[in-house]
Amino acid sequence: EVQLVDSGGGLVQPGGSLRLSCAASGFTFSSNWMHWVRQAPGKGLVWVSRISGDGTNTIYADSVKGRFTISRDNAKNTLYLQMNSLRAEDTAVYYCVGVVMIIPHWGQGTLVTVSS
Amino acid sequence: EIVLTQSPGTLSLSPGERTSLSCRASQSVTGNYLAWYQQKPGQAPRLLIYGASSRATGIPDRFSGSGSGTDFTLTISRLEPEDFAVYYCQQYGSVPQTFGQGTKLEIK
Numbered sequence: 350e351v352q353l354v355d356s357g358g359g360l361v362q363p364g365g366s367l368r369l370s371c372a373a374s375g376f377t378f379s380s381n382w383m384h385w386v387r388q389a390p391g392k393g394l395v396w397v398s399r400i401s402g403d404g405t406n407t408i409y410a411d412s413v414k415g416r417f418t419i420s421r422d423n424a425k426n427t428l429y430l431q432m433n434s435l436r437a438e439d440t441a442v443y444y445c446v447g448v449v450m451i452i453p454h455w456g457q458g459t460l461v462t463v464s465s
Numbered sequence: 466e467i468v469l470t471q472s473p474g475t476l477s478l479s480p481g482e483r484t485s486l487s488c489r490a491s492q493s494v495t496g497n498y499l500a501w502y503q504q505k506p507g508q509a510p511r512l513l514i515y516g517a518s519s520r521a522t523g524i525p526d527r528f529s530g531s532g533s534g535t536d537f538t539l540t541i542s543r544l545e546p547e548d549f550a551v552y553y554c555q556q557y558g559s560v561p562q563t564f565g566q567g568t569k570l571e572i573k
Binding site: 384386393394395396399408410442444446448451452453454455456457458 | 496498500509510512515516521553555557560561562563564565566567
């Protein structure tokens with residue numbers, strides 16, 4: 350069974366940093382592109398970033414480019430999102446998403462709150 | 466970037482009724498990689514349909530998906546009380562993945 354478990358969220362001040370993690374199991378992690386998606390309170394779903402299976406190819410939404418870094422450790426079956434220079438508008442639930450055999454699978458999400 | 470437009474924005478219906486939700490793409494969705502989700506307050510999105518028409522594991526057969534190219538539909542054949550929620554479509558065939566703005570299904 351495919352399972353994705355998000356963690357690392359919390360309260361951080363504007364300008365601060367946070368690293369999110371997503372622990373994957375039940376599939377060949379290194380073979381799959383992985384994504385981060387976020388949802389601000391009361392708003393819709395927005396794609397944030399994607400990384401290739403070997404970690405060499407990454408792409409970001411314009412709103413986070415230059416501030417967020419997606420990475421992965423295939424030995425640990427774990428996806429990361431390093432978030433720097435956080436802003437109030439980055440407040441959201443962050444979900445990792447992996448498409449396995451054309452089926453999208455989601456983590457349960459982790460809440461990031463940027464506030465002083 | 467593929468823009469997904471869902472309609473209607475809000476739907477007021479009664480349990481037992483049949484309904485169809487629309488998702489229209491600004492360009493053809495690669496591989497018909499179109500998914501539908503149900504989301505309730507405080508919960509993660511729940512996958513209902515993937516690949517435009519395949520039902521996810523454990524999803525009741527009153528939910529069905531159809532369409533291809535740029536026009537997709539989620540049909541709920543007979544609404545149950547637990548079906549009242551927000552529904553999103555997602556295209557995951559090209560980057561960036563994009564989502565519709567959601568259709569809120571509320572009890573009349």
